[in-house]
Amino acid sequence: MAFPDASDLDPCPFNPFLMWIDELRTLRKEKLIGREVLFFSEIDSTNREARDRAEKEAIEGTVVIADSQSRGKGRLGRSWESPSGANLYLSIILRPRISLPAAAQITLLAGIAAARALSGVSGLECRIKWPNDIFLRGRKLAGILTEMEGKGSKVRFIILGIGVNVNWRREDFPVGLRETATSLCAETGKEISRLAVAAGFLHEMEKEYTSFLREGFSARLREEWSRLSWVLGKRVTLSLPEGTISGQALGLDPEGALLVLDGGGKTHRFIAGEVSLRMEDSNFEREASECFW
Ligand code: ADP
Numbered sequence: 001m002a003f004p005d006a007s008d009l010d011p012c013p014f015n016p017f018l019m020w021i022d023e024l025r026t027l028r029k030e031k032l033i034g035r036e037v038l039f040f041s042e043i044d045s046t047n048r049e050a051r052d053r054a055e056k057e058a059i060e061g062t063v064v065i066a067d068s069q070s071r072g073k074g075r076l077g078r079s080w081e082s083p084s085g086a087n088l089y090l091s092i093i094l095r096p097r098i099s100l101p102a103a104a105q106i107t108l109l110a111g112i113a114a115a116r117a118l119s120g121v122s123g124l125e126c127r128i129k130w131p132n133d134i135f136l137r138g139r140k141l142a143g144i145l146t147e148m149e150g151k152g153s154k155v156r157f158i159i160l161g162i163g164v165n166v167n168w169r170r171e172d173f174p175v176g177l178r179e180t181a182t183s184l185c186a187e188t189g190k191e192i193s194r195l196a197v198a199a200g201f202l203h204e205m206e207k208e209y210t211s212f213l214r215e216g217f218s219a220r221l222r223e224e225w226s227r228l229s230w231v232l233g234k235r236v237t238l239s240l241p242e243g244t245i246s247g248q249a250l251g252l253d254p255e256g257a258l259l260v261l262d263g264g265g266k267t268h269r270f271i272a273g274e275v276s277l278r279m280e281d282s283n284f285e286r287e288a289s290e291c292f293w
Contacts, residue, residue: 020195021065027199028063033092033206036062042084044071047147047161050091054149054157060095065198072163073145075132076276080143081177086168086185088197091161092205096213100150103158104272105217105256107132107146108225109208110160114142115228117200118164121192122184127230129279130249130258131272134164135230139182141165146272162201167191217256226251235280236260238270246280 021039028034036059043049043066050064068084082089094106111128118126118134118141126142129135134142142164149156165183173181184192212221226232229249237246238260247262257269258277 018067020193020198023195024065024198024202028202031202031206032061033209034061034063034202035059038062038064040064040066042066042068042070043089045069045073045161046089046091047073047145047159050093050159050161051147051149054093054095054159058093060093060157062093063202064091064093065089069163073161074143075145075272080145080163081174081181082163083168083172086172087166087183088162088164088194088201090163090198090201091159092202094158094160094209096155096158096209098155099153100148100155101255101271102217103146103148103150103155104131105212105221106158106160106209107144107272108217108252108256109212109221110144110146110162110205112221112224112228113204113208114144114162114164114201117197117204118142118184120200120204121196122188124187126228128225128228129230130277131275136182136184136187140180141182141184141187160205164197164201166194166197217254219254222252222254222256231258231277231279237278237280238268239276239278 021037024034025037028037046064046066046069053062066089069082069089072080072082072089074080114134115126115128124136126134126136132144133140142162145161147159165181167185168183170186231249232251234249236249237244245260245262245268247260250259250261253259253269257271260268260270262268
């Protein structure tokens with residue numbers, strides 16, 4: 001049996017349960033993001049693989065997808081649970097000609113793309129928790145991990161990784177994540193196609209990324225981010241290596257930094273980096289949303 005779409009680069013033998021990868025390749029063939037899709041049934045980390053490929057001059061828009069990750073990465077050395085057969089783990093190689101400080105803006109536009117795509121496939125309101133997570137009904141549905149390699153003051157490449165909990169059943173979540181994580185299937189009660197999630201995200205990402213290349217982090221992107229944000233107007237606590245700051249999240253400045261007004265009336269400016277954000281009222285959010293939906 002021949003599988004004409006299976007690329008020579010594909011290190012994984014054809015897997016009949018994953019025909020959606022070939023469909024995704026066909027859908028993205030003429031586009032920038034996804035013109036090359038590499039698939040692994042098992043990998044340590046799609047971000048690690050994409051980074052190695054980027055070092056070897058893989059083209060911009062190359063996408064690495066895995067069915068499972070043994071060392072899925074979160075921010076700041078944390079890990080991302082990545083069981084097989086259920087979820088989406090995907091990394092994209094980007095080569096924007098931008099300066100190093102602008103790289104954090106890529107995480108913001110990936111958040112827009114992810115929130116839109118996940119709302120689209122689920123019909124539910126998915127929101128961005130600054131800087132890098134997508135929340136649904138007060139629980140973490142997806143995480144974005146942006147890693148960058150620079151040369152001088154410029155970006156050489158960016159690896160944009162996303163993990164989405166798609167068909168992960170609540171009873172299969174590790175105990176430590178049962179209260180804090182969710183999946184599309186757990187919230188909708190339906191199995192959701194991983195092809196639809198991947199295709200939706202790559203489509204939205206292409207739109208936002210090409211608009212970013214044309215116009216930079218424009219007022220339109222900032223407004224769209226604010227519309228989809230789960231944190232604006234809320235009380236938040238930010239943890240940094242040097243301590244914590246609590247206050248009200250006001251919005252993004254033109255560079256994409258989060259502005260937070262503390263109790264003393266002072267406005268602080270945060271770029272993702274070493275910062276973690278906790279919402280003061282996230283439990284109320286779920287109770288309220290459960291009543292609403
Ligand atoms: P933070 O939310 O603090 O920025 P990260 O974005 O780095 O953290 O994500 C890693 C954290 O997310 C882990 O420490 C764990 O608490 C949680 N987590 C790990 N895997 C998953 C998953 N598949 N779904 C939801 N949450 C997860």
